[in-house]
Amino acid sequence: MLKNQDLQAVLEEINEEVQPLLSEGTVADYIPELAKVKQDKFGIHLLTLDDRSYSVGDCDERFSIQSISKVFMLAMAVGECRQNVYDRVNVEPSGDPFNSLVQLEYEQGIPRNPFINAGALVITDILLSNFPNARNEFIQYVNSLAGLKSINYNNAVAASEKKCGFKNAAMVNLMKSFGNIDNSVEDVLDLYFDFCSVEMSCQELAKAFRVFANHGKGLVDTRRYLTESQYKRIAAIMQTCGFYDEAGEFAFKVGLPGKSGVGGGIAAILPNEYSVVVWSPGLNEKGNSLAGMKALELFTTKTQTSIF
Ligand code: GLN
Numbered sequence: 146m147l148k149n150q151d152l153q154a155v156l157e158e159i160n161e162e163v164q165p166l167l168s169e170g171t172v173a174d175y176i177p178e179l180a181k182v183k184q185d186k187f188g189i190h191l192l193t194l195d196d197r198s199y200s201v202g203d204c205d206e207r208f209s210i211q212s213i214s215k216v217f218m219l220a221m222a223v224g225e226c227r228q229n230v231y232d233r234v235n236v237e238p239s240g241d242p243f244n245s246l247v248q249l250e251y252e253q254g255i256p257r258n259p260f261i262n263a264g265a266l267v268i269t270d271i272l273l274s275n276f277p278n279a280r281n282e283f284i285q286y287v288n289s290l291a292g293l294k295s296i297n298y299n300n301a302v303a304a305s306e307k308k309c310g311f312k313n314a315a316m317v318n319l320m321k322s323f324g325n326i327d328n329s330v331e332d333v334l335d336l337y338f339d340f341c342s343v344e345m346s347c348q349e350l351a352k353a354f355r356v357f358a359n360h361g362k363g364l365v366d367t368r369r370y371l372t373e374s375q376y377k378r379i380a381a382i383m384q385t386c387g388f389y390d391e392a393g394e395f396a397f398k399v400g401l402p403g404k405s406g407v408g409g410g411i412a413a414i415l416p417n418e419y420s421v422v423v424w425s426p427g428l429n430e431k432g433n434s435l436a437g438m439k440a441l442e443l444f445t446t447k448t449q450t451s452i453f
Pocket of ligand 1: 243
């Protein structure tokens with residue numbers, strides 16, 4: 146539980162401590178449009194369930210949420226579609242990079258989990274089959290989670306990824322050959338790149354993730370986005386699979402369910418207490434924000450909070 150301490154001062158201390166790390170790491174450039182982001186950006190936003198918020202740095206600047214979007218995709222598929230999503234995607238950590246193809250062939254086209262690319266591509270296929278206009282409905286869903294209206298896709302980022310998304314194309318093709326993709330390869334890829342291109346600030350992501358910290362119940366509205374059991378499962382997958390082949394390290398150092406993206410964002414929750422989002426574009430070799438991981442490690446250490 147959050148103690149009665151000066152949380153603004155905690156965030157400011159963290160901001161100072163991570164400054165030397167901002168020049169380390171590498172901004173993702175395999176999606177050319179992402180390489181334009183300045184490496185020295187850093188922001189944290191903390192939002193509690195009892196409506197206190199604290200921020201530091203560039204926490205109001207929107208960035209490309211990339212794989213953080215996979216949590217929204219899964220929540221929408223599980224909460225809004227009638228089919229059983231977990232028949233088509235497993236829930237085991239992969240221990241491999243987010244864009245790895247190796248397990249897919251010998252596991253017959255069933256991805257290890259929904260938070261690696263292969264898994265999110267299957268979820269995209271499910272959303273495409275279940276909604277007449279999945280692109281519009283998804284962005285409305287994300288806006289609704291955050292209690293906002295202005296969150297949108299970045300078409301330049303999606304187009305930039307489409308031009309060089311060869312591994313994602315390979316995954317969809319392989320899964321289609323095993324019968325685990327219903328729609329056309331092209332349609333699934335286009336929608337997946339759009340989903341990854343959503344732009345949000347730390348503050349906006351914290352609002353959306355606070356719904357997960359609140360067991361899937363809306364705070365701005367009274368909507369129940371997820372049942373208790375659906376929420377529990379998604380939080381468990383964030384805990385075990387949210388950081389690709391660094392999920393163990395994140396649990397060890399930070400101890401919160403969360404999800405990273407190659408845009409340098411990390412969103413995490415302490416159920417019943419808070420959501421916290423950090424952004425720093427320099428990535429470590431596993432594709433997770435280098436200073437962002439450190440900032441969250443410092444945060445849970447200084448506040449003595451974690452799920453354990
Ligand atoms: N759009 C990115 C990709 O498919 C998302 C990867 C990530 O954020 N880890 O490669």
